Amino acid sequence: MLLIYNENTNPYFNLAMEEYFLKNTSEDLFILWRNKPSIIIGKNQNTLSEINLDYVKEHSIPVVRRQSGGGAVFHDLGNINFTFISCKNNSFSDFRKFTQPIIDLLKTLGLNAEFSGRNDLLIDGKKFSGNAQYNYKDKVMHHGTLLFSSQIADLSNALKVKSIKFEGKGIKSVKSRVTNISEHLDNNIDILEFKNILMNYISAINPENKFYTINKKDKEEIEKLVEDKYSTWEWNYGNSPKYSLLNELKYPGGNIEFNLEVDKGVITKIKFFGDFFGKEDISTLEILLCGSKHKENELRELLNHVNINDYFLGADVDILISGILGAK
Known part of the structure; x- marks a missing residue:
């Protein structure tokens, strides 16, 4: 040996x-x-x-x-x-x-x-x-x-x-x-x-x-x-198996519930729920995120071009990404 x-x-x-x-x-x-x-x-x-x-x-x-x-x-x-x-x-x-x-x-x-x-x-x-x-x-x-x-x-x-x-x-x-x-x-x-x-x-x-x-x-x-x-x-x-993630995050503007389905590391479905306020339709953001990797730098690259405050009053990119990735 x-x-x-x-x-x-x-x-x-x-x-x-x-x-x-x-x-x-x-x-x-x-x-x-x-x-x-x-x-x-x-x-x-x-x-x-x-x-x-x-x-x-x-x-x-x-x-x-x-x-x-x-x-x-x-x-x-x-x-x-x-x-x-x-x-x-x-x-x-x-x-x-x-x-x-x-x-x-x-x-x-x-x-x-x-x-x-x-x-x-x-x-x-x-x-x-x-x-x-x-x-x-x-x-x-x-x-x-x-x-x-x-x-x-x-x-x-x-x-x-x-x-x-x-x-x-x-x-x-x-x-x-x-x-x-x-x-x-x-x-x-x-x-x-x-x-x-x-x-x-x-x-x-x-x-x-x-x-x-x-x-x-x-x-x-x-x-x-x-x-x-x-x-x-x-x-x-x-390389993680297919999974769903349910997460809830409290921020100064309210509560956001994150519902994701991920397959081979890619977001295939995402829905946001909560008591937050926003002037834009949240479905636009959900469509944008579908197909993205469940990965911080790729999510950040997508969302840096979006005014998050228009969808979640009082929130920013960091708050949204932490919720999508499962942090509190």
Whole structure:
């Protein structure tokens, strides 16, 4: 098995890296990596229903969709991600096979970790690792998180969805009580020390394991995937399943209720209701917005040419866009 100790913390690069190696390796792989603060969305999820959009915008947090299913997770530099790519003897539902080495390592450090449910690892009943898998041809990619010294408050804030009603086929995340590995260790070690311990442990399992360094060609191909896919709105937001959004916003001029239907990231139907005043017929604005991407910069480009006050007395572009995107 090839071992990659990846030091890149760019989430777009790291998610693209997984896909690149999955599709281009003929040898089993194990990769350790970290992301700077970011939200990683499951393949089948509706992005806007999973994130606290205001918090994400305020803190400029990247939101990236991964290849595998499962729920949304918050990554920061206090979290280690591990990836197994298995090229043979695969069982798509065998989560225990890939998580057992993690459990075994933690036991050597005095921690009683256990596998729980369909894809979680727990210490004292609290989750420190969520896992997901993706199948490509005859290969399986298994990846998981290891909360070591993550900022739990940031995690909950970034993923805390406000009282917006989304309806659709997107898979909802299941919220769990979480903990950091470091809180349960007797010895005071930092995350990079732990990352080294984990890599050395995996390396020692099989004497045939050897390290691999990402080369120039690998990096160029990964960067192309970043540009074409992983950094794009189309993949991270537009790829959400068809959904409806019902939102209500109170502003100084009254209340506005937003009713949207979105398919492949494009607004297919939008209606405004409320006790607001306006001298122009609101249907004109509804027709204008149909066909627009459910995306801030495109909405802003459309609405910057409109006198919003003519339709919603006392409102402006920022108020209307925040309501359309589901913010309060």
